Amino acid sequence: MSPLALKDAQHIVLQHAVALGAESIDLLQALGRVLAQDIRSNRDHPPYAVSAMDGYAVRAADLSAVPVQMPVVADIKAGELPSIILGAGQCARIMTGAKIPDGADAVIRVEDTQASASHRVQINVSAQAGKDIRQRGENLRTGEIVLAAGSEITPGALGILAMVKCARVQVRQRPRVAILSSGDELEGLHDAFDANKIPDANSYALMAQVQALGIQPTLLGIARDDPAELRGMLALGLQHDVLLVSGGTSVGVHDFVRPTLEALGVQMHFWRVQMRPGHPAAFGTTASGKVFCLPGNPVASMVSFEQLVAPALRRMMGHARLYRRTLPARLTQSLPHRAGNLEFVRVVLGRDEQGYLATPTGSQSSGVLLSMARADGLLVVPNKSEGLAAGDSATVQLLDGTAFQEYSGIEEQ
Amino acid sequence: MSPLALKDAQHIVLQHAVALGAESIDLLQALGRVLAQDIRSNRDHPPYAVSAMDGYAVRAADLSAVPVQMPVVADIKAGELPSIILGAGQCARIMTGAKIPDGADAVIRVEDTQASASHRVQINVSAQAGKDIRQRGENLRTGEIVLAAGSEITPGALGILAMVKCARVQVRQRPRVAILSSGDELEGLHDAFDANKIPDANSYALMAQVQALGIQPTLLGIARDDPAELRGMLALGLQHDVLLVSGGTSVGVHDFVRPTLEALGVQMHFWRVQMRPGHPAAFGTTASGKVFCLPGNPVASMVSFEQLVAPALRRMMGHARLYRRTLPARLTQSLPHRAGNLEFVRVVLGRDEQGYLATPTGSQSSGVLLSMARADGLLVVPNKSEGLAAGDSATVQLLDGTAFQEYSGIEEQ
Numbered sequence: 098m099s100p101l102a103l104k105d106a107q108h109i110v111l112q113h114a115v116a117l118g119a120e121s122i123d124l125l126q127a128l129g130r131v132l133a134q135d136i137r138s139n140r141d142h143p144p145y146a147v148s149a150m151d152g153y154a155v156r157a158a159d160l161s162a163v164p165v166q167m168p169v170v171a172d173i174k175a176g177e178l179p180s181i182i183l184g185a186g187q188c189a190r191i192m193t194g195a196k197i198p199d200g201a202d203a204v205i206r207v208e209d210t211q212a213s214a215s216h217r218v219q220i221n222v223s224a225q226a227g228k229d230i231r232q233r234g235e236n237l238r239t240g241e242i243v244l245a246a247g248s249e250i251t252p253g254a255l256g257i258l259a260m261v262k263c264a265r266v267q268v269r270q271r272p273r274v275a276i277l278s279s280g281d282e283l284e285g286l287h288d289a290f291d292a293n294k295i296p297d298a299n300s301y302a303l304m305a306q307v308q309a310l311g312i313q314p315t316l317l318g319i320a321r322d323d324p325a326e327l328r329g330m331l332a333l334g335l336q337h338d339v340l341l342v343s344g345g346t347s348v349g350v351h352d353f354v355r356p357t358l359e360a361l362g363v364q365m366h367f368w369r370v371q372m373r374p375g376h377p378a379a380f381g382t383t384a385s386g387k388v389f390c391l392p393g394n395p396v397a398s399m400v401s402f403e404q405l406v407a408p409a410l411r412r413m414m415g416h417a418r419l420y421r422r423t424l425p426a427r428l429t430q431s432l433p434h435r436a437g438n439l440e441f442v443r444v445v446l447g448r449d450e451q452g453y454l455a456t457p458t459g460s461q462s463s464g465v466l467l468s469m470a471r472a473d474g475l476l477v478v479p480n481k482s483e484g485l486a487a488g489d490s491a492t493v494q495l496l497d498g499t500a501f502q503e504y505s506g507i508e509e510q
Numbered sequence: 511m512s513p514l515a516l517k518d519a520q521h522i523v524l525q526h527a528v529a530l531g532a533e534s535i536d537l538l539q540a541l542g543r544v545l546a547q548d549i550r551s552n553r554d555h556p557p558y559a560v561s562a563m564d565g566y567a568v569r570a571a572d573l574s575a576v577p578v579q580m581p582v583v584a585d586i587k588a589g590e591l592p593s594i595i596l597g598a599g600q601c602a603r604i605m606t607g608a609k610i611p612d613g614a615d616a617v618i619r620v621e622d623t624q625a626s627a628s629h630r631v632q633i634n635v636s637a638q639a640g641k642d643i644r645q646r647g648e649n650l651r652t653g654e655i656v657l658a659a660g661s662e663i664t665p666g667a668l669g670i671l672a673m674v675k676c677a678r679v680q681v682r683q684r685p686r687v688a689i690l691s692s693g694d695e696l697e698g699l700h701d702a703f704d705a706n707k708i709p710d711a712n713s714y715a716l717m718a719q720v721q722a723l724g725i726q727p728t729l730l731g732i733a734r735d736d737p738a739e740l741r742g743m744l745a746l747g748l749q750h751d752v753l754l755v756s757g758g759t760s761v762g763v764h765d766f767v768r769p770t771l772e773a774l775g776v777q778m779h780f781w782r783v784q785m786r787p788g789h790p791a792a793f794g795t796t797a798s799g800k801v802f803c804l805p806g807n808p809v810a811s812m813v814s815f816e817q818l819v820a821p822a823l824r825r826m827m828g829h830a831r832l833y834r835r836t837l838p839a840r841l842t843q844s845l846p847h848r849a850g851n852l853e854f855v856r857v858v859l860g861r862d863e864q865g866y867l868a869t870p871t872g873s874q875s876s877g878v879l880l881s882m883a884r885a886d887g888l889l890v891v892p893n894k895s896e897g898l899a900a901g902d903s904a905t906v907q908l909l910d911g912t913a914f915q916e917y918s919g920i921e922e923q
Contacts, residue, residue, distance in 0.1 A: 107918065124699070128718045129911075144705050174735070175757075175806075176695025178706060194695060194708065194757075194806055236878050243880060251911035252722055253883035256715030256808050260879060264699050282589025282607060286537070286677050292557050293591060295607065302669030305541045309665060322587070344588075344607075393588070393607055395669050411914060422912060423919030424837055425865065439920075452838065465649050466673060467656060470666035477920050492919060498542075498664035499835060500913055501824060505520065506836030506905060507852075507890050 100369035100376065102480075103404055103439055109366050111419070113382050114409040117270040117338070124258055127250045129311045130268035131415030136244040139261050141234035146197040147175075149229045153188040153210055153218060154201035160223035169216050173198060188218065197230055204229035237261065247417060269415030272338035274314040276303050277330055279354060280344040280393065281322045298395045298466055299343040306402050307341075309497045310410050314341075328357050335361060335386050338413065341406065344393035354390060355379070363388055371480065372439040375401035395466040400441050400475065403494070426453035426476070426493045432485040434478045443472035444493060448504075455493050473499045513782035513789065515893075516817055516852055522779050524832070526795050527822040530683040530751070537671055540663045542724045543681035544828030549657040552674050554647035559610040560588075562642045566601040566623055566631060567614035573636035582629050586611060601631065610643055617642035650674065660830060682828030685751035687727040689716050690743055692767060693757040693806065694735045711808045711879055712756040719815050720754075722910045723823050727754075741770050748774060748799050751826065754819065757806030767803055768792070776801055784893065785852040788814035808879040813854050813888065816907070839866035839889070839906045845898040847891045856885035857906060861917075868906055886912045 101109070119133035148154065154173070159165070167188045173179045175194035183189060183200030191197070191204060203224040211219040237243055243257055250258070250268070258266055277300075284294035286301070300316055307314040315337065320330040331354070334340035342354060359365065363381040368390075370378045374397035379390035389406050391398040408419035426446060434440060444455040455476050458468040474493040478485060485491060514522070532546035561567065567586070572578070580601045586592045588607035596602060596613030604610070604617060616637040624632040650656055656670055663671070663681070671679055690713075697707035699714065713729055720727040728750065733743040744767070747753035755767060771794055772778065778794040781803075785791075787810035792803035802819050804811040821832035839859060847853060857868040868889050871881040887906040891898060898904060 103920070104918065124714065125717070128721045139703070140705060140709070143708065175693050175708070176735070194693070235873075236880065244883065248883075249911055250718075251883060251909070252715050252718035253812060253879060253885065253909075255718040256711040256812070256879050257883050259699055259714035260709045260711040260808075262699060262703065262709060280588050280607070286672055286675060290552065290675065292553060295556065295588070296553070296673045296675060298669040298673040301537065301672035302665050304538070305663075305665035305668040308541045322589070395673075399666060399669070408918075416914065418914035418916050420915055420918040420920075422908075422915050460648075466666060466669050467649065470657065470661075470664060470670050472666065479921055492921065494920065495835075495913070496664065496666075497913070498662055500908070500910070501829065501831035502833055502835050503831050505517065505821075505833040507516070507833075507907065508892055508905065 100371040101367050103370055103372050106367055106370045106380070106405060107408060110380055110405055110409045111412055113387060114412040116415040117272060117413050119267045120270050121265050121267050124255065124264050124266055127258065127266050127268060128252065128255055130250050132244055132246050132248045132250065132266065133269050133415065134267040135242050135246050136258060136261060136263060138237040138239055138241050138243050140237065141239050142237040142260060143231055143233060143235065145233050147194050147231050148191045148197060148204045149193065149231050150204055150206045151193050152191060152204045152206040152229065153220065154183065154191045154197055155188045155203050155205055155220065155224070156183060156185060156201060157203040157224050157226045157228065159186055160220060163223050164219050164221045166213060166217055166219050169218050171198065188220065202226040247415060249416060249418070271312045272410055272413045274307050274312055274339045274341065274410070275317050275334040275337040276300050276307070276314050276341045277317040277320055277334050278343050279320040279327060283319045283344070285319050299393070299398045302395055302399050302466070303341055303343065303402060306399065306407070307410070310407060312410065322353060324353055324357065327353050328361065331357055332361055335363070335383055335388065338386055339410065340386060340388040341391060342388060343391040343398045358388060370401070370405070372404065372441065374441065375404065378405055380405065396469045399469055403475070403496070422495045423492050424453060424495065425490050426455035427451070428485055428487055428489050428491060429454050429456045431487050432457065432478060434482045434484045436481050436483055439480050440478040441475040442478060443468045444474055444476045445471060446473040446493065446499070453493070455491065472496055513784040514780050516783055516785050519780055519783045519793070519818060520821060523793055523818055523822045524825055526800060527825040529828040530685060530826050532680045533683050534678050534680050537668065537677050537679055540671065540679050540681060541665065541668055543663050545657055545659050545661045545663065545679065546682050546828065547680040548655050548659050549671060549674060549676060551650040551652055551654050551656050553650065554652050555650040555673060556644055556646060556648065558646050560607050560644050561604045561610060561617045562606065562644050563617055563619045564606050565604060565617045565619040565642065566633065567596065567604045567610055568601045568616050568618055568633065568637070569596060569598065569614060570616040570637050570639040570641065572599055573633060576636050577632050577634045579626060579630055579632050582631050584611065601633065615639040660828060662829060662831070684725045685823055685826045687720050687725055687752045687754065687823070688730050688747040688750040689713050689720070689727050690730040690733055690747050690753065690755045691757055692733040692740065692755060696732045696757070698732050712806070712811045715808055715812050715879070716754055716756065716815060719812065719820070720823070723820060724827070725823065735766060737766055737770065740766050741774065744770055745774055748776070748796055748801065751799055752823065753799060753801040754804060755801065756804040756811045771801060783814070783818070785817065785854065787854065788817065791818055793818065809882045812882055816888070816909070835908045836905050837866060837908065838903050839868035840864070841898055841900055841902050841904060842867050842869045844900050845870065845891060847895045847897045849894050849896055852893050853891040854888040855891060856881045857887055857889045858884060859886040859906065859912070866906070868904065885909055
């Protein structure tokens with residue numbers, strides 16, 4: 098099977114990734130989850146017309162000539178239900194969020210008034226009816242769908258859920274993900290030090306990538322190059338919704354993984370993807386599970402996770418947004434490239450007045466995990482590119498950890 | 511005290527926000543935390559020269575004329591320590607990550623070869639010495655600092671920590687954050703329904719904003735407008751590193767919060783910020799803690815959290831990147847604006863070939879939390895702006911939940 102274009106590989110993976118079932122969880126745990134139900138408002142909000150400001154509730158018609166002195170006939174705070182009816186020429190002190198008394202139809206902000214004698218105030222500006230009043234149901238109406246199934250529960254959405262009193266909420270389940278490294282050369286995190294071994298970084302980098310999506314994976318450890326051990330650990334992994342295996346996926350004669358997966362009933366859909374790093378990335382399915390075979394090189398493993406695994410896990414969680422955010426950036430240096438491979442170059446982002454700048458992190462050898470740890474994003478060099486020049490614009494896929502920047506970026510003036 | 515410019519308010523807040531002490535945690539829990547120690551490599555990685563590809567280890571000098579047939583004298587897989595010394599005219603089958611045998615100085619990829627008779631192979635291309643070999647210590651050298659104190663533990667960094675066998679790691683502590691809502695008009699999430707009450711959305715939206723920073727806050731609930739109750743709850747909140755109080759911060763006569771805080775020994779540093787929404791945002795400190803008084807309107811509360819609280823919490827956690835990512839976007843419609851206030855307009859982001867497009871989410875009334883739940887970001891309208899026209903470029907501060915997009919954004923060709 099010849100290597101697939103990345104978008105074709107993504108298409109195959111996503112065809113096999115469907116949103117999981119629903120579960121009911123506590124609102125306190127709901128951030129980042131995806132709604133499996135439409136949410137309707139259980140109330141009008143605000144429940145009555147309220148003041149949008151601290152000030153004085155008035156009858157707009159009384160303010161044709163200003164300034165004007167008025168008696169303050171009540172003092173209404175939020176949460177009170179005022180019993181008065183405002184008469185002509187009267188006003189009431191009112192707090193933000195407090196109920197507008199009957200008779201009043203506008204609010205004058207406190208800064209547009211002057212307190213005078215006790216129980217009197219001077220109003221300095223006129224107003225149209227409705228000024229600085231939030232009407233009943235302006236935010237939410239009883240029965241209205243306020244959040245549709247499929248919405249991600251952002252902080253704002255979580256606030257809405259609290260507003261309509263959803264203390265528990267139906268959300269999409271998260272996939273159960275297992276992670277397995279393979280290879281005799283690997284030394285586990287808790288194994289004794291052996292200078293000739295290669296430490297198992299993949300299990301932990303992949304774990305962190307899965308955690309960054311809001312899923313706690315199961316680490317199965319390291320399968321040695323022993324057919325029975327490998328078979329047992331793969332079988333265990335396949336009991337999860339998604340199994341990630343790194344290493345052991347090359348075309349070499351020592352490759353146990355592929356035949357063992359096939360012997361376990363896995364149907365392999367592709368075995369190579371036209372991208373670097375991440376070329377030897379494979380995908381298979383059973384009736385109930387999915388398996389991704391990722392390269393043994395940690396950078397290649399991480400890059401293929403972002404391109405292939407993350408969108409699938411996001412879809413299984415019910416998300417509509419599957420792909421990491423991209424933005425355009427200009428290269429600060431030239432990038433040689435041999436046409437024929439889509440390439441992801443690890444870059445750090447800077448900024449000037451024209452926009453974002455991308456600088457490669459140094460060695461792009463796929464073994465150099467340090468370059469990934471330092472990267473803000475992956476710069477995309479298209480298949481057909483014969484190389485990019487300094488100043489060329491390119492697409493950068495943002496990595497986790499880039500939601501924040503060092504400068505505020507806000508020009509107040 | 512007149513309202514401060516946002517950057518001045520941020521400056522004051524950050525002057526009082528210092529990185530907290532260190533704690534030792536398990537690597538499995540370390541994602542997103544900030545290193546409190548320099549991390550040095552405990553090994554050379556790779557520990558010896560290894561093959562970067564599946565192929566054949568050769569002596570480059572033997573390939574002056576190609577194609578050339580060679581005997582395959584060994585088959586070396588990752589994790590083995592080969593005992594052979596490669597002689598002139600010989601090659602060895604080698605796997606990615608396997609040790610280069612003595613005598614060999616290059617690797618020819620399997621796709622540039624042709625298997626012929628048993629134990630013989632035809633090499634089709636020549637190579638320079640060093641081709642497709644990763645040298646000992648190319649990734650990490652023993653004793654080298656691989657991650658400096660202050661680094662955020664991204665997935666790549668977590669992989670590095672596993673690579674140098676840091677099963678436990680010293681990181682900055684996370685601040686203890688308490689959240690309190692205030693006001694007689696509020697109905698708690700678990701209170702009986704009362705159509706005349708205002709549901710407490712702020713506690714939960716703020717909780718989610720704090721959670722999104724990787725901190726689990728303590729919800730103190732609702733303080734009623736009773737001086738003794740409010741004082742007790744504020745005193746409890748001040749025992750945390752950071753207390754967030756929403757509501758009750760207006761200039762109105764019913765405002766108990768400010769005098770109560772002052773009576774509890776809080777020194778207030780500012781009480782208003784020149785931005786909308788979020789104007790009535792205040793900040794104070796005690797010897798050991800910080801308190802932010804945020805507006806009662808949920809949108810205003812969320813916006814002021816992002817501008818003032820999030821950078822402080824990030825700095826306390828040890829982060830260098832304090833501010834949410836910004837990017838330029840063009841407005842799809844005009845935006846009226848009255849000069850004098852920095853304004854944050856909730857927008858959804860779209861995209862065309864020229865870049866990002868920003869469309870306001872509808873009502874910008876600060877009570878309309880729905881607009882915040884739907885927003886991808888906050889578009890910045892500077893103080894002095896007299897309004898923006900459709901097509902104008904503006905800065906958008908990305909909100910949580912925007913790390914992913916619906917399209918891959920990657921053009922492979």
